[in-house]
Amino acid sequence: MLHFIQKFSQASSKMLKYPFMVGLGASGRTETLSLKTCLQQNFSPLFLRTLPFSSFLVCMNKTQYYHTSPCSFKKKPVLPARPQKTIMYLPDSPKPALYISLAGLIPFFAPPLIMLMTETYSPVLAFTQMAYGASFLSFLGGIRWGFALPEGSPAKLDFLNLAGSIAPVVFSWLAFLISERLSEAIVTVIIGLGIALHNELFLLPHYPNWFKALRIVITLVAFLSFVITLLLKDIYPEKRPKRPGQVE
Template sequence: MLHFIQKCSRASSKMLKYPFTVGLGVSRKIDILSLKTSLQQNSSPLFPRLWFFSSFPVCMSKTQCYHTSPCCFKKKQKQAILPARPPSTITYLPNSPKPALYISLAGLIPFVAPPLVMVITKTYIPILAFTQMAYGASFLSFLGGVRWGFTLPENSPAKPDFLNLANSTAPVLFSWYAFLICERLSEAIVMVIIGLGIALHVEFFLLPHYPNWFKALRIVVTLVAFFSFIITLLVKDAYPEKGPKRPGQVE
């Protein structure tokens, strides 16, 4: 290519030495001079290299803008929008006050002891099952009283309105109905389980004002009570009945 351009430049220089006519030669000479200058510029060995290096930063800047603006901006925007995941409620259990933690753990004994004794002895003892149900119903009444008392202080986040006070009496109604049908012990236990589940749902989703450590204690106590009642119902169907009759049981 360079050899061809050099030949063209030599031919143009020879044509400049022998012009043709005056009028025609002047215009032809001007055309030849413009052709020669353009060929000399294009035939310069530094021109392609300079053009390449002069256009290279522009291409790189465009490429960098293309690669950084849409993709990286979206990633940074997503990282800025996504909030930090809050810790789960159960992780606040070690932050509980020591008296509340120890008393709550000790309060699980009446839930765990009756089914544990029946599983060890491989017998269903109605009086133990009744005491477990009675303790669960009493615990429901205690939860209702806790909710009522939580609304009394002036600086409490839960106000003493109809919503809070009516929900505080709901566990008491389940407890009362469980004692009312205590002759059908299995149904009474199921009623206590339903009351515990509804109380936990109300306290967590409808009226979420309790401290996180108290919520963690409520989760632990409710789960332990739930599984203890399930074990008692399973023991009643799996093992034979033995021991003294529960109060009010029909012969």
């Protein structure tokens, strides 16, 4: 072991005395740099390489040389595209379905609009609004049943689809059953509209996107019109029908 250490120290002292080969230039001359000169200039000798066409720089400044592996850069995760909101499919609705549905909103907004103009609450107008909403609930149930009947329809003839089509009809029947208490009947229709919309959007997602967007708009408009009617009952005096022979 001692003999090996002595050999190594002798070889190191010889390396300090003799120059290093830097490279072979295009002119054929050999450039030399001593180890001592490299250390004084903050350079480090690299392996001896001979290039036939250009001089190869062997000593490089430690403070100016950086190596970064391409693998050290992390790729940014590609985020999936956000799905388009259902309401944005409304312009894709067929024109006949869009125009007929918008015209079907008139019976919802006409009664509260008339009451606002006359500044009186009319139970008759409120009842017609409630009756139209209950009839609309029955219509929604019929749409679901008819959607499941054709062969090849994505909606199967199972209990989920058929029972879901019956639920709006049940709320419509309850609204007419308690129609003497008009406010409770209107609330029943509102609940039925909300449950029908929830079923069509989440539990039974087979309708086209444009139809779902149309249903959202109709339900929101109907809900707003019923809320206005309930508020007008507490704001304006009630308009009672005249009895035969009654003098104003």
